[in-house]
Structures are given as structure tokens and as C-alpha cells.
Amino acid sequence: MAPDRSWRSRVGRCRAARRSRTGQRPSGRAWAELGLSVPHNTTAIVHNTTAIVNTTAVVVLALLIVACHRLPRPSGPAPQAAATIAIRVNQVGYLLDAPKVAVVCALESREIARFRVVDARNRTVFGPAATRATGPFGPCAATYRLDFSGVREAGVYRIVADDASSLPLRIGRDVYHGAADSLLAYLREQRSGYNPVFRDSVHQRTDAILVDHSTRSGAFIPVSGGWADASDYLQYGATTAHATTMLLLAYRDHPGAFSDRYQANGLPGANGIADVLDEARWGLEWLLEMYPEDDLLLNQLGDDRDHAFWDVPAHDSSDYGWGRGGRRPVYPCTGKPQGLFNYKNRSTGLASTAGKYAAAFALGAGAFRERDRAFARRLAAKARAVYALGAAHPGVCQTAPARSPYFYEEDDWADDMELGAAELYALTHEPFYLTAALQYAALEPVSPWMGQDTARHYQWYPWHNNGHYEIWREGPDSARRLVAEYYGRGLNAVARRADNGFRVGIPFIWCSNNLLASFATQARFYRRMTGDSSYLEYETAALDWLFGTNPWGVSMVIGLGTTYPRTPHSVVAQQLGLQLSGGLVDGPVYRSIFEHLQGIRLLAADVYAPFNTGFIVYHDDVGDYSTNEPIMDGTANLAYVLAARAPGAGPED
Numbered sequence: 001m002a003p004d005r006s007w008r009s010r011v012g013r014c015r016a017a018r019r020s021r022t023g024q025r026p027s028g029r030a031w032a033e034l035g036l037s038v039p040h041n042t043t044a045i046v047h048n049t050t051a052i053v054n055t056t057a058v059v060v061l062a063l064l065i066v067a068c069h070r071l072p073r074p075s076g077p078a079p080q081a082a083a084t085i086a087i088r089v090n091q092v093g094y095l096l097d098a099p100k101v102a103v104v105c106a107l108e109s110r111e112i113a114r115f116r117v118v119d120a121r122n123r124t125v126f127g128p129a130a131t132r133a134t135g136p137f138g139p140c141a142a143t144y145r146l147d148f149s150g151v152r153e154a155g156v157y158r159i160v161a162d163d164a165s166s167l168p169l170r171i172g173r174d175v176y177h178g179a180a181d182s183l184l185a186y187l188r189e190q191r192s193g194y195n196p197v198f199r200d201s202v203h204q205r206t207d208a209i210l211v212d213h214s215t216r217s218g219a220f221i222p223v224s225g226g227w228a229d230a231s232d233y234l235q236y237g238a239t240t241a242h243a244t245t246m247l248l249l250a251y252r253d254h255p256g257a258f259s260d261r262y263q264a265n266g267l268p269g270a271n272g273i274a275d276v277l278d279e280a281r282w283g284l285e286w287l288l289e290m291y292p293e294d295d296l297l298l299n300q301l302g303d304d305r306d307h308a309f310w311d312v313p314a315h316d317s318s319d320y321g322w323g324r325g326g327r328r329p330v331y332p333c334t335g336k337p338q339g340l341f342n343y344k345n346r347s348t349g350l351a352s353t354a355g356k357y358a359a360a361f362a363l364g365a366g367a368f369r370e371r372d373r374a375f376a377r378r379l380a381a382k383a384r385a386v387y388a389l390g391a392a393h394p395g396v397c398q399t400a401p402a403r404s405p406y407f408y409e410e411d412d413w414a415d416d417m418e419l420g421a422a423e424l425y426a427l428t429h430e431p432f433y434l435t436a437a438l439q440y441a442a443l444e445p446v447s448p449w450m451g452q453d454t455a456r457h458y459q460w461y462p463w464h465n466n467g468h469y470e471i472w473r474e475g476p477d478s479a480r481r482l483v484a485e486y487y488g489r490g491l492n493a494v495a496r497r498a499d500n501g502f503r504v505g506i507p508f509i510w511c512s513n514n515l516l517a518s519f520a521t522q523a524r525f526y527r528r529m530t531g532d533s534s535y536l537e538y539e540t541a542a543l544d545w546l547f548g549t550n551p552w553g554v555s556m557v558i559g560l561g562t563t564y565p566r567t568p569h570s571v572v573a574q575q576l577g578l579q580l581s582g583g584l585v586d587g588p589v590y591r592s593i594f595e596h597l598q599g600i601r602l603l604a605a606d607v608y609a610p611f612n613t614g615f616i617v618y619h620d621d622v623g624d625y626s627t628n629e630p631i632m633d634g635t636a637n638l639a640y641v642l643a644a645r646a647p648g649a650g651p652e653d
């Protein structure tokens with residue numbers, strides 16, 4: 001989610017379709033095989049398009065129709081605009097033995113004393129039970145928590161209170177079956193290099209020209225591959241490394257959550273390797289290209305000049321001075337403030353990026369040790385080298401702005417070096433790495449956003465420090481107690497701010513959904529490390545929020561649940577008339593953030609308007625890049641906790 005969105009006003013003008021080629025365009029069935037679908041009322045148009053693909057002129061015309069066709073407004077149950085109360089539930093479902101809570105959001109102050117749980121035949125199976133009044137929150141003049149943890153029989157139910165009823169909700173052992181895997185569809189769609197959705201190359205010949213290097217600027221370095229960061233086509237080493245790490249961890253700890261239905265190139269078909277490992281390898285291969293020499297660490301591909309056009313990645317028109325659709329720049333970490341034009345970031349070193357690469361490489365070396373020894377050896381050598389580079393150059397390597405003042409303002413690097421050291425220790429068992437990991441851990445025991453009202457964009461990244469858990473897995477008892485206590489401090493700081501009906505204590509900065517996914521991940525780690533369930537209520541509430549227990553009643557992952565983003569801020573979805581699948585969107589933000597970002601223009605009436613009256617807002621609108629843009633690294637970050645909830649996910653459960 002690159003922050004400069006001055007280009008966003010171009011949304012809806014269908015510029016790119018005029019240049020689109022369609023010879024490789026899959027049919028509707030092929031979309032489905034890729035985990036994508038065509039919204040119901042555009043199906044006929046797309047099928048027609050496929051049938052006439054041989055005539056270029058007609059295809060261009062047809063694609064214009066498709067590209068300009070407005071996607072349907074959010075379907076599923078109406079957001080109950082007319083009702084004064086809404087009962088919000090986790091639309092993915094509730095595990096049998098887990099805490100189960102629904103939340104009432106009353107738009108007018110109103111007493112809701114009791115509730116019932118009814119089954120598919122409308123028979124009461126629980127209650128009437130007392131509600132718990134929890135005060136106002138955002139648009140809700142009053143909230144109530146409805147605890148139905150006592151329902152432990154698998155089935156489909158609804159919650160009923162006064163004249164309102166919730167969406168149907170599922171209770172069962174397998175409600176998260178396939179959920180983690182479903183996220184991978186979005187990552188495949190975001191692939192650069194060969195892209196399975198377009199069945200075409202994306203930026204394969206354009207990536208990249210080295211810039212901002214003291215002696216070698218202008219040299220071509222092959223760095224095609226990886227994933228586009230969001231709906232623009234910038235690519236970042238830091239977010240890619242974090243995403244790759246989370247995929248590798250999800251598979252390491254919960255292999256049973258993942259299946260094998262796709263090939264390494266992302267096309268349908270099993271290849272004997274879990275798809276999550278195929279995807280992680282896609283990330284690793286690109287990170288290896290981005291670290292071509294021991295002292296050359298590349299950090300960013302493309303820059304915000306990308307934002308001049310709203311077109312599909314296979315036909316990106318961005319012009320970096322080498323012609324439209326020409327080569328793209330790749331930036332190294334230099335340890336100094338960067339920016340080719342007027343704006344500069346505040347980079348001070350290499351360690352924030354180097355630590356992340358080291359962690360991904362070391363984990364990859366372990367994951368592929370038996371599957372591909374040569375690849376694993378290469379990863380292990382690169383892990384050591386890039387870790388040493390980071391240790392020699394402490395400080396942060398931020399992303400580089402170009403024509404706009406925005407960039408990822410990461411301010412911490414000890415967390416990244418800690419994770420790198422911890423993964424190298426797990427791989428090599430050389431004591432030096434454990435000592436280093438503990439020293440770095442002491443520099444930043446708590447992720448600094450925890451307990452705060454706000455933070456800069458990506459200021460404290462990643463949003464949870466996975467290094468503590470990795471130390472706990474491998475370290476001595478004294479270290480294990482220490483890092484568990486570190487996690488507890490952060491959780492406590494967030495929980496102290498969560499005295500509201502939804503039990504959320506995160507700051508609603510940009511990418512608030514990522515904070516919730518990370519909070520839930522850290523809470524889960526802490527529970528496993530200590531056996532202490534003090535924060536289980538908040539851990540559960542964070543995931544419930546992501547899947548619909550929020551004021552808007554929206555599941556924040558496209559394709560999961562009943563009511564999810566139907567018009568995300570996505571070029572591919574809008575231009576091709578596709579329903580994406582698997583992407584986690586940014587999530588609600590403070591009203592003040594929404595109102596001050598450049599270039600946001602809602603393109604349709606706000607169906608959630610009754611719920612956008614408070615201090616936080618969310619819009620299912622293609623024009624709102626602040627709350628409704630799917631994000632690559634947030635999606636991968638969520639894979640871990642979703643995998644942990646899958647039936648038979650692994651030894652932990």
C-alpha cells in the first residue's frame with residue numbers, strides 16, 4: 001500500500017483497457033481454477049469476451065466494456081441500515097471449545113437485556129441469556145457482548161436479540177478448514193515475473209536499472225519476480241521478506257493446514273509440494289535476486305512514479321525516464337537518506353532490511369533442506385552473509401520516495417536483527433547467534449506501537465516481533481521466561497486500551513487489520529509459551545473483528561465469510577471485472593486519517609454510512625485506498641493464525 005495516491009483520482013476512467021491485450025486471457029472456468037471468480041452480473045460479458053478473442057479490434061472493444069463495467073455493490077445481507085441494532089458475529093465461524101461472543105452495535109441508545117441462540121429450524125438452543133452492556137464505541141451508541149460459549153455442538157445458528165437477528169454462524173471443529181490456503185490465491189494474483197492470472201509475464205524484461213548507487217548507477221540487474229506490494233506495482237524487500245517468513249513459519253508449525261493444488265508457477269495442478277511452500281519459494285527466489293552480492297543489498301523495485309497510471313500489471317505504463325512501460329529502477333540500501341527528487345527518507349543503516357532477509361533465508365534453508373539441498377545451501381550462505389552485513393551497518397533502511405513525500409517510515413531494526421539471529425541459531429546452533437538474538441531482544445522488548453494511540457506509516461514493522469517466539473523455541477529456560485515476559489508486556493499494553501464492546505485496543509492507523517492479525521499472533525504465542533490465557537478474550541476478539549465482529553459487519557478477507565469487500569481498491573479486480581479472493585484489506589482507519597489522505601474519492605453511495613459516523617471509518621469502495629485495498633504482506637501475516645486454527649493443523653493443536 002504505497003502511500004502516495006494522487007493517481008487514485010484516475011480510478012474508473014478505464015485508461016488501461018485501451019491498451020490491453022487479451023490473447024492469454026483465461027476463461028471464466030480458468031479464473032475459477034485460479035481461485036478467482038467473475039461477479040455474477042459480469043459473467044456474460046466476460047464469457048462473450050473470451051469467445052471473440054481472436055479479433056483484436058473486437059477484443060479491445062469488449063475489454064473496454066468489461067473494464068468499464070461497474071462491479072456490483074456489496075451483496076450479502078444489507079448492513080442493516082434501517083435497523084437500530086446490528087448483531088455482529090465471526091462469519092468464518094467458531095471452534096467447538098473456543099470462546100464465542102457476538103457483539104450488538106446499537107445505533108441509538110437502547111437496552112438489550114437478553115439474547116437467544118437459535119438453530120436452523122429456529123429452535124432456541126441457548127438462552128434466553130443475559131447480555132453484558134459495554135458502553136458506546138464509534139458509531140454504536142451502545143454495545144453489548146453476547147457470550148454463547150456454552151454452545152458446543154456443531155451446527156449453523158443465529159443470534160436473536162429483540163427484533164434483530166445475526167447472520168448465520170457456524171460452530172464446528174473444521175470451520176477454518178482451507179482458510180489459510182485460501183489466502184494464497186491473492187499472493188498468486190500479485191506475482192510479478194510470470195503471473196498465473198494473466199498467464200503472461202509481468203515486468204520480466206523491465207526489472208531493473210540500479211539507481212542511487214555510488215559507482216554503478218545505470219547498470220541492469222535482473223530482479224524480476226516476487227509480488228507486487230498492493231494495487232500498485234512497487235515491490236519492497238522488507239515486506240516481501242516478512243511475508244515469506246510468515247508463510248514459512250505457518251508451514252513449519254501447522255503443515256496440516258495446507259494443501260497441494262497448484263504448481264510452482266501458480267497454475268492449477270499438484271506438484272508434490274504444499275502450495276504455501278511454492279509461494280514461499282517464489283518470495284525466496286526474488287529475495288535472492290535482491291541480494292546479488294555480499295555487500296549489495298537491494299531494497300525497493302519501482303517507486304511512486306508508478307502511480308501515474310491505473311492499469312493492469314502485464315501492461316504497466318509507468319515511465320521512469322526510460323519510456324512508457326520501460327525499465328524500472330531498483331534501489332539499494334545505502335545507509336543514508338534516499339530519494340531521487342525533492343523528498344528524502346530518513347534511512348540510517350542496513351540492519352532493518354538485512355535482518356529480515358537473514359530470517360527468511362535461514363528459515364528457507366531449513367524448509368528446503370530435504371527437498372532441494374543445493375537451494376538450501378545457497379540460502380544458508382546468503383543468510384549468514386546478509387546477517388553480517390546488517391550487524392556491520394545498524395540502523396534502518398526505509399523505502400525511497402520519488403515525486404511524493406510518502407514512504408514506509410520504519411524506525412526499528414533491532415527486532416529484525418533479533419529474528420535473523422534467532423533463525424540462524426535455529427539453523428546452525430552456533431551459540432554466537434543466540435547471544436546476539438538476546439542482545440537485540442533487550443533493545444526492543446515490546447513492539448513500540450503496542451499501547452499507543454498512533455504511529456507513522458510502517459513505523460514499527462513487522463507489527464509483532466516473531467523473534468521472541470523463535471528464541472523461546474530454541475533457547476534456555478532463562479531466555480524463555482524473559483521473552484515470554486516481553487510478549488506479555490505488549491499484550492497488556494494493548495488490552496489496557498481495549499475496554500470497549502469489541503475488545504480492540506489497537507490504534508486505528510493505516511493497516512489496522514495488520515495490527516489485529518499481529519496482536520492475535522503474539523497473543524497465541526504467549527498463550528503457548530506460558531499456558532496463561534489472560535489475553536485469550538482479546539486474541540479471540542481480534543480475529544472475530546477481522547471476520548465480521550466489527551461495527552460494519554464486514555469480514556476483512558475477500559472471499560471469507562458472508563459479507564466481505566466486493567469492490568476492493570484493486571486495478572486487476574476493477575479492470576478485469578473479477579472478484580478477487582484471499583486478500584486482507586487495510587481495514588478501518590481514524591476518520592482524521594481518511595479525511596487527510598490525498599486522492600481518495602468514493603465512487604458510489606456508502607452502503608455502510610450509518611456505521612461511518614464515529615471516530616473510525618471503513619468503505620467498501622474501489623476509491624478508498626485507505627481502508628479497502630488488499631495488501632500482500634498483511635495477507636501473508638494473517639496466514640499464520642489462520643493456519644493455527646485449521647483442523648489437524650499440526651502438533652501445536
Ligand SMILES: [Ca+2]
Nearest residue numbers: 262273274275
Ligand atoms: Ca503445490
Ligand SMILES: [Ca+2]
Nearest residue numbers: 412413461462
Ligand atoms: Ca523493524
